[in-house]
Amino acid sequence: MITNALMLHCGLSWRPGFGLLFRRVSRLWSVYASALIGQIMNLKTLSEHLGLSQTTVSRALNGYPEVSEKTRQRVLESARKLNYSPNARAKGLATGKSMAIGHVIARSSRHEMVNPVFGDYTAGAGESYSAAGYDMLISLVDDDNEEQFYRAIKSKGNVDGLIVHGPKMEDTRIDLLSSLGLPFLSHGRASNVTRNYAWLDVNNCRAFQRATEFLLDLGHRRIALLNGLEFLDFAHRRRQGYIKALAGRGLEPEPALMRSDEMTEIYGYRETRAMLEADDPPTAVLCSSIISAIGVRRALSDAGLTMGRDVSVITYDDDLSYMSNGQEVPIFTATRSSVREAGRLSAQMLLDMIRNPGLPLPTHLMEADLIIGQSTGPAPNHT
Amino acid sequence: MITNALMLHCGLSWRPGFGLLFRRVSRLWSVYASALIGQIMNLKTLSEHLGLSQTTVSRALNGYPEVSEKTRQRVLESARKLNYSPNARAKGLATGKSMAIGHVIARSSRHEMVNPVFGDYTAGAGESYSAAGYDMLISLVDDDNEEQFYRAIKSKGNVDGLIVHGPKMEDTRIDLLSSLGLPFLSHGRASNVTRNYAWLDVNNCRAFQRATEFLLDLGHRRIALLNGLEFLDFAHRRRQGYIKALAGRGLEPEPALMRSDEMTEIYGYRETRAMLEADDPPTAVLCSSIISAIGVRRALSDAGLTMGRDVSVITYDDDLSYMSNGQEVPIFTATRSSVREAGRLSAQMLLDMIRNPGLPLPTHLMEADLIIGQSTGPAPNHT
DNA sequence: TTGAAAGCGCTAACAT
DNA sequence: ATGTTAGCGCTTTCAA
Numbered sequence: 087m088i089t090n091a092l093m094l095h096c097g098l099s100w101r102p103g104f105g106l107l108f109r110r111v112s113r114l115w116s117v118y119a120s121a122l123i124g125q126i127m128n129l130k131t132l133s134e135h136l137g138l139s140q141t142t143v144s145r146a147l148n149g150y151p152e153v154s155e156k157t158r159q160r161v162l163e164s165a166r167k168l169n170y171s172p173n174a175r176a177k178g179l180a181t182g183k184s185m186a187i188g189h190v191i192a193r194s195s196r197h198e199m200v201n202p203v204f205g206d207y208t209a210g211a212g213e214s215y216s217a218a219g220y221d222m223l224i225s226l227v228d229d230d231n232e233e234q235f236y237r238a239i240k241s242k243g244n245v246d247g248l249i250v251h252g253p254k255m256e257d258t259r260i261d262l263l264s265s266l267g268l269p270f271l272s273h274g275r276a277s278n279v280t281r282n283y284a285w286l287d288v289n290n291c292r293a294f295q296r297a298t299e300f301l302l303d304l305g306h307r308r309i310a311l312l313n314g315l316e317f318l319d320f321a322h323r324r325r326q327g328y329i330k331a332l333a334g335r336g337l338e339p340e341p342a343l344m345r346s347d348e349m350t351e352i353y354g355y356r357e358t359r360a361m362l363e364a365d366d367p368p369t370a371v372l373c374s375s376i377i378s379a380i381g382v383r384r385a386l387s388d389a390g391l392t393m394g395r396d397v398s399v400i401t402y403d404d405d406l407s408y409m410s411n412g413q414e415v416p417i418f419t420a421t422r423s424s425v426r427e428a429g430r431l432s433a434q435m436l437l438d439m440i441r442n443p444g445l446p447l448p449t450h451l452m453e454a455d456l457i458i459g460q461s462t463g464p465a466p467n468h469t
Numbered sequence: 470m471i472t473n474a475l476m477l478h479c480g481l482s483w484r485p486g487f488g489l490l491f492r493r494v495s496r497l498w499s500v501y502a503s504a505l506i507g508q509i510m511n512l513k514t515l516s517e518h519l520g521l522s523q524t525t526v527s528r529a530l531n532g533y534p535e536v537s538e539k540t541r542q543r544v545l546e547s548a549r550k551l552n553y554s555p556n557a558r559a560k561g562l563a564t565g566k567s568m569a570i571g572h573v574i575a576r577s578s579r580h581e582m583v584n585p586v587f588g589d590y591t592a593g594a595g596e597s598y599s600a601a602g603y604d605m606l607i608s609l610v611d612d613d614n615e616e617q618f619y620r621a622i623k624s625k626g627n628v629d630g631l632i633v634h635g636p637k638m639e640d641t642r643i644d645l646l647s648s649l650g651l652p653f654l655s656h657g658r659a660s661n662v663t664r665n666y667a668w669l670d671v672n673n674c675r676a677f678q679r680a681t682e683f684l685l686d687l688g689h690r691r692i693a694l695l696n697g698l699e700f701l702d703f704a705h706r707r708r709q710g711y712i713k714a715l716a717g718r719g720l721e722p723e724p725a726l727m728r729s730d731e732m733t734e735i736y737g738y739r740e741t742r743a744m745l746e747a748d749d750p751p752t753a754v755l756c757s758s759i760i761s762a763i764g765v766r767r768a769l770s771d772a773g774l775t776m777g778r779d780v781s782v783i784t785y786d787d788d789l790s791y792m793s794n795g796q797e798v799p800i801f802t803a804t805r806s807s808v809r810e811a812g813r814l815s816a817q818m819l820l821d822m823i824r825n826p827g828l829p830l831p832t833h834l835m836e837a838d839l840i841i842g843q844s845t846g847p848a849p850n851h852t
Numbered sequence: 853t854t855g856a857a858a859g860c861g862c863t864a865a866c867a868t
Numbered sequence: 869a870t871g872t873t874a875g876c877g878c879t880t881t882c883a884a
Binding site for chain 1: 869870871872873875876877878
């Protein structure tokens with residue numbers, strides 16, 4: 087019966103000149119509607135309940151100036167009372183915005199998500215988004231059909247912008263996304279990409295240079311570098327910093343001491359063992375990831391070596407919260423709070439880009455914190 | 470000019486009887502369209518390009534049977550070649566589905582995201598989603614207006630279902646979501662909720678019972694429990710397990726040894742110091758969180774105590790990858806891979822619910838792994 | 853086997 | 869200050 091009343095109204099409203107009748111029916115209808123909390127609450131229902139047009143209600147709700155204050159209050163109160171909130175898909179379809187930002191994680195580099203740092207970054211970004219009324223959409227992608235995925239995300243249109251994680255030295259995504267016209271910000275830079283793009287990065291080069299210099303100052307001369315895959319930009323920059331520090335003391339980097347692979351635990355273990363068993367083993371290890379560092383520690387332990395006395399270890403991509411224990415394990419680190427801040431800031435930058443499409447693309451370089459503990463000791467005498 | 474042609478076609482297509490002309494214009498148009506890769510690719514453009522109706526194209530794309538195989542192939546090939554993928558908002562508006570699942574994180578329990586376990590859970594869930602063509606939408610919510618948020622998420626309609634994280638003993642969200650008719654699965658149970666709901670949980674009670682029994686077997690009698698906030702269901706269950714184990718040996722739980730608060734590092738530090746300074750300090754600590762465990766270790770270190778010799782520590786919510794170091798710190802844990810499996814499974818269960826709304830609500834209880842290392846030693850003699 | 857047309861819930865240009 | 873109307877891009881009856 088209620089349905090009938092509704093249909094009737096719809097039928098009439100298409101024709102002009104029935105304003106009065108329309109009002110009458112509406113009022114009648116509103117009697118039913120009051121008993122209808124929990125019913126489908128959309129703009130139509132709400133406007134019928136109020137005896138106003140959808141347009142006016144929409145305007146009142148979206149803060150347009152041409153609505154009388156009295157009407158606006160009435161509308162706002164009703165909306166609140168009836169728990170109305172606009173259907174995001176319909177709104178998006180009408181406005182062309184989706185009020186969501188996508189974070190794309192490549193599937194092969196699945197460890198990215200498992201990386202403890204990811205949670206903190208995400209938390210930071212989430213804060214910015216929720217403050218601005220945006221949602222955060224996370225997708226895992228198999229990286230063999232990445233290009234297709236980005237094209238799809240553009241035409242699917244369920245995000246207004248994208249954060250790109252883990253850029254490679256020459257990352258094709260940057261050109262692709264630029265040409266697609268989908269606003270994006272890269273978390274990390276891509277050294278071999280010349281075009282302009284928005285990014286936020288940690289100064290990986292400086293970080294590893296300082297860490298290496300610190301070890302050199304302690305007297306270490308054989309410093310191993312356990313790096314990530316060096317086609318990934320951050321890993322490349324870390325090696326640059328390492329080499330730069332050595333060069334500053336007139337030292338040549340030794341290939342046998344530089345390893346590069348996916349940063350798993352077993353990788354850290356395997357490479358450390360191999361280096362320890364070789365002639366002239368390293369007295370210090372500079373490790374690019376907390377995960378691999380666990381392997382490093384296992385290997386040292388297996389070899390009967392004590393960290394900070396026999397071999398110094400500095401780990402990056404790590405944090406006091408995870409590493410510090412009773413022994414005050416030493417750290418060189420992007421702290422959890424700074425990672426969260428990076429997330430917050432990236433999101434903010436991207437939202438700004440979306441809101442002011444005209445402005446030059448923002449970039450930001452963060453310095454990494456340096457925290458040193460007891461496991462980084464002077465080079466042992468036998469060296 | 471192209472625009473004109475397009476408008477013309479639109480104008481004509483509203484009237485019947487112009488089929489022939491329509492075809493002609495379409496063919497003409499398709500010549501332009503071939504030069505138009507990169508143009509707005511929507512169903513309309515695509516169908517015009519093919520000289521077919523939107524209906525037929527849609528049917529071909531969505532696998533409806535009443536399309537000729539020849540047509541279907543032509544459509545599919547064109548769609549692929551022109552990088553067409555349907556607009557998610559429009560599709561959603563038309564179908565009433567959004568092909569996205571929401572994960573809601575309460576803001577006050579922000580540490581949930583920062584919890585290293587969160588990343589693994591999310592990674593697992595993400596795998597299930599991407600395999601099924603779903604997106605994952607993460608929102609941070611201030612928990613003072615949570616109810617309003619859930620109502621909004623329902624009528625905004627940008628997710629087809631929800632994963633609820635960190636349920637409380639009596640969690641109002643479960644009743645709310647049930648009554649809203651929004652499919653959801655709770656990661657964890659809510660002991661005081663009697664209605665049926667879908668959940669996946671780790672057997673927290675058994676886990677802590679076993680850990681406590683393990684310490685009791687080593688001769689410990691004064692075992693501290695550093696628990697989370699006990700209105701959170703998992704924390705409550707952990708205490709149950711702890712008490713059950715003590716009761717099994719005829720021991721009364723001692724209030725001074727049972728602490729409960731938000732699981733921060735400083736909390737672990739503060740409470741451990743306090744207990745160590747009291748008369749008759751604990752010889753073992755059972756800690757509910759990796760984060761607080763760091764504080765525990767600091768406190769032990771400050772007091773000049775050695776873990777595994779003077780005081781044993783067992784940490785839950787933790788993992789080999791994070792905790793194990795050169796010293797082989799001991800662990801009692803839901804391992805990272807099992808957490809990821811929990812995420813994968815939860816997501817799968819929720820998707821199944823959505824696809825088969827008729828079936829009884831699924832539930833699943835996982836057992837926690839038990840891994841013990843050297844830092845859990847026998848009770849010292851001075852006890 | 854194909855097409856026309858209505859409708860999903862909203863916004864915005866255009867009346868009045 | 870308020871209302872009418874035409875889309876946004878898709879699915880889905882209904883008709884042919």
